[in-house]
Amino acid sequence: MALLEKKVGRRNFLKGSAAAAAALAAAGISGCAPNQGEGEKLSGTGTDGMTPHTVASDAAVLDGGEWITVDCWGNCGGRCVNKVLVQDGVVLRQKTDDVDEDTLEHPQQRSCPRGHSMRQHVFNANRVKYPMKRKSWQPGGGENAHGELRGEEGWERISWDEALDYVADELKRVYNDYGPRSVVCMGTDWPVLNLLGGRLQWNSTESYGNWYNAPIRMGGSISSGLPDCGNNNDRLDMLNAETIVLYGVNPAWHNAGNASYYYRLAKEAGVQFVFVGPEYNVSASMLDARWIRVRPGTDTALLLAVAYEMIRLNNIDLDFLHKYCIGYDAETLPTGAEENFQSYVLGEYDGVPKTPEWASEICGTPVEDITWFAETIGAEHDVMLHHNYAPSRYRGTIDLPQLFLTVGCMGGHLGRSGNSVGATFSIEAGNGGHAEKLVRVGAVVAERATGKTAKNELEDSQMPKSTIWRDILAGHYTCYGDYRNGEIDNGFVGRDPKEYDFDPKIIVNDFHNPLQATEDINSGIAAFKKMDMIVNIDYRFTLTAEYADIVLPCFTAWEGNLDPAQGELDVATNGIIRMSKFQCNRDYALFPRPVVQPLFESKNEQWIYTQIAERLGFTGDDIYQTSSLQAYYDKIETAEYLDPADGVTYKRLVTITQEDIDAWGVNGEPQEGIISLADVLAAGKYQASRTEGDKLGHIGYADFVADPEANPRQSESGKIEIYCQSKADEINRMQHGPDALKPYPTFHETTWQQKDAGDYHFLMYQPHYLRRSHTAYDEGTWLREAWPNPVFISAEDAAVKGIASGDTVRVFNDAGAFLRIASVTETLMPGCIAVPHGARTYLDKEAGLDLGGNENMCVDALTQDDYFPTCNGYNSCLVDFEKYDGEALQPDCLFEPAIWTEE
Structure with a gap:
């Protein structure tokens, strides 16, 4: 190709x-x-x-050239080692980590098939080559925009000056005439907008569900921006567990690098695995895990019954609960509180004991499995409870994170070897303790390296993402605060929700694909068509680009230049690339390099924003505190390793000479480390080695458990709050819930219980998939052939519908419809279907069908959480499905590529 x-x-x-x-x-x-x-x-x-x-023979090809470590920036959290063979500026081959011997102490950091296929992602037909304008679009707004033709017509090539002038002039017009609430930024960047008075932006717990609901207030943590992370033990201590519970976790698909390998080593060491979820997934199969089946979104009922059985069996660590927690029983209640968790579970307040029989009716888990699970994770055993966030991406799960932590405390599984309770996700997957990274990059100068002079100062600028299309179409939104960037938790501390009427005119985006990846695509398209201008910065032609007016090509992290002989030095600064560049698991840090010059007319995002700023009367210094190259250098300069002698002290990693500094033309001071700049860039990574019993291990909550007075949690009480009044107060302050939230975890009605009352009786949830990371990598034919684009259907439901594997299936509800090819399985509970997330939309407008199978055709704003409005409960989507009576759908590896055209 x-x-x-x-x-x-x-x-x-x-x-x-x-x-x-x-x-x-x-x-x-x-x-x-x-x-x-x-x-x-x-x-x-x-x-x-x-x-x-x-x-x-490959000899002629492989004779010469250099293997260079490159970035793999899909948002999966793996950050694995990928290397490419470059000869005369051309990428010839690709491989993963194979230099050092693969050992337990120093494992190779191997990449997954997504990483293996990066060449097809970077060098793809859908690369945006130069600035483009939609043919009929003209500045000035209103009828000039011809918004009804977005997504319907071709493009014309324009120069960078023309494109940047269009963008700057329209921004100036709209800010002057309508103000900053008329501009919506759907990317992570666009800092130039902050110079004009700010912008509206989405606010969402998209990946984290309800797990971002007050983790610190309850005595948990937020590590590297990830809720409930930093609390699991490191990879070597997993071998000391008796049982590891994977709750909604599927690392073989989600974190397909070393995380699965670490779990497999634990299995080989004799650890028993338990998987909890609606489908017996590939990770559970790999680890021969005992399956505790639970219907999608009903996990709160299951865990309440587990707590009941632990109490009935007297299999709890009451000493732990009394010393480290508040609110478990009457003895540990804070002053003024009248109700406690244990009494609720026993049914003393509502007359409903949360027995296995009660739960089984809701969650579908066999009664005997609930009892076995409660026995297995009880206080008599060494247990690690590892969760992902998927179980809380449902309506009705507002208290699931608090309940999960509560059950862990009931077993006393915190602060000691072989026991842990926390999230296994992204850079924390299978190797907890990222806050005590053995090799870290840029920690000392994080703000200097990535900070902007201008911040978004627009008051109440956050719009809930789950309703953003509906709000744009209505011209009205409610701000509930900034769930991530405010006070101790959630950003809505001490404030009431505020409502605003607004008149949206411009949508801008960078390096994301919001139209494809956000709920309710049909409403999104309608919102896009309403705008005066849509601007998209990206390197590939996504669905968002297809419905834009101005498309500006940025380059990828594989592109740039670190060789003065080749011209001006530059590295990529795209939002996700910048985030990913040095994020790895606990053991190591990546030092990737660009390998080819920027392709076609693509530019660095920092250059793009600076050019727009200059057209608006500002300078690049008004936006950025440092250049992209300086930021890249600063992260390397401040790289540190944890001294194995004491496991506490960080020391500088890289030796840098004045000649190095002069060659790059950056600001810096010579320093001594343990590896030269040239060597660390040639290796592309630096990895610490581990040994059993060394001082580099991590045990979550260890300091707190050792001395809770000297090392209190950040909660109001300093303890783990099973009864968390501040969480309840702040949720209730938002006035979004149907009734007042209790300070302790309780059961709330789920979508599963509601599904038989309406027209759509199947719950569709959207697991991540090895083929892609959200919408990234999905262009590659290698991955499309290896992993098709199925809808997973239980054998029981398929038999009723007359569907067999390979049949084309139409999935539909009031929001829209899409086609996928059926994969009938015995490993999925009946009553739900699983539709792997992130497929590219190929919209057949006449038929009203998405032939690409994007699940967001059916997910709509009705899935917004009942209590926490910034929680996207998109897994709570009710649909129906049927065998399609039209032309059979071809495997999407045979689809024509979705590329732009000038026709």
Whole structure:
């Protein structure tokens, strides 16, 4: 496939697709498979247009060149090692970490198939080559915008000066005439808008669900921006557990690098695994886990029954609860409180004991499984309770995070070896303790490296993402505060919700794909068509770009220049790339480099924003405190490693000379470390080695458990708050819930209980999938062939509907409809379907169908959480499905690529 050609014919596209299949067959699709190169290539000579062509030897290709560690920026949290072979500015091959011997003490940081396929992502036909304007769009707003034609017509190439002038002039007009609430930023950046008075922006717990609801107030934590992280023990201590519970966790798909390997090592050491969820997933199968099935979104009922059984069996650590917690029973209640958790579970307040029989009716878990689970995780055992956030991305789960922590405390599973309670997610997956990273980069100068002079000062600028399209169409929104960037938790501390009428005119976006990845695509398209101007900054032609007016191409982290002989030095500063550049698991840090010059006319985002600022009468210094290259250098300069001698002191990692500083033209001081700048860039990573019993381990809550008076939690009481009055007060202050929230965890009605009352009787949830990370990587034919785009249906439901694997299925509700190919399975509970998240939309407007199978065609604002309005409960989506009676859907690896056209 000619990946960098503007247009790709179907014949050539299919040839490339077949070549990818051969490459995968030769190289393997597992992140743990040895790198074999690309194997055979195909050329069209047979009856099917494709017959194999044998490559005699790779020697000619591999003779020369340099292997360089590169970024892998999809938002999966893996941050694995990917290396590319570069010769004369061309990427020839790709591999993963294979330099050091693979040992328990120093494991290779191998990448997953997504990382293996990055070449198809970077060098793809859907790259945006130069600035473009939608053909009929004109500045001035109103009818000039021809908004009704967004997504319907082609593009015309324009110069950078034309594009930047259009953007700056329209921003100036709208800010002058309508004010800052008329501009909505759906990316992470666009700092130039802050110079004009700020902007509206979405506010969401998209990844975290209700787990971002007051974790610190309850005595938990937020580590590296991740709620309830930093509390699990490190990878070596997982081998000391008796049982590890994976609650809604699927690392083989979600964190497909080393996390699964660490869990597998624990399994080989004799650890028993338990998986809790609606589907027996591939990670559970890999670890031979006992399956505790639970209907989607009903986990609160399950855990209340588990708590009941732990009490009945006297399998709780009452000493732990009395010493480290408040609110478990009457003895630990704070002053003035009258109700406690234990009495609620026993039914003393509502007359409903939370027995396994009561729960089973709701969650579908067999009564005997609930009792077994309660026995297994009780105080007599060494247990690690690891959760992901998926179980709380449902309505009715407002108290699930508090309840999960409560059950962990009932077993006393905090602060000691072989026991832990916390999130396993992203950089924390399978290796807890990221706050005590063994190698860290940029921690000393985080604000200097990424900070902006101008901040968004617009009061009440946060719009709930779950209702953002509806709010834009209505011209009215409610601000509940900033859930992440405010006071100790959630940002709505001590404030009431505020309502605003507004007149949205401009939507801007950078390096995200909000139209595709946000609930209710049809309403999103309607909102886009209402605008005076849509501007999208990205390197690929996404669905968001398809419905924009001005498309500005940025370059990727593979692009840039660190060689003065090749011209001006530069590195990428895209929002997600900047976030990911040095985020890795606890053991190591990446030092990636650009490997090719910026492709086509793509530019650094920092350059783009500076150019817009200058057209508005500002300078780059008004936005950025430092250049992109200086920020990149600063992170390397301040890289530190944790001294293994004491496990406390951080020391500088990299030796930097004045010659290094002069060569890069940056500000800095020479320093001594343990590896030279040249060597750390050549290696592309620095990894600490571990040994059993060393001083580099991490035990979550250890200091608190050792001395709670000297090391209090950040909660109001300094303890773990099973009864958390401040959480209840702040949730109730938002006036969003149907009734007053209790300070302790209770049961709330779920979507599952409501599903039989309406027209749509199946709950659709959207798991992450190994093929893509949100919408990233999905362009690659290798991944599309290896992992199709299914809808998973239980065998019981499929039999009733007359559906078999391979059939085309129509999924629908009042919001929209899409097609996918059925995968019928015995491993999914009946009454729900699983639709892997992130598929590209291929909209058939006449049929009212998405042929690409994007689940957000059916997810709408009705899934907003009942209590926490910034929680996206998108897994609480009710649908129906049927065998499609139209033309059968082809596997999407055979789809024409979604690329822009000037026609």
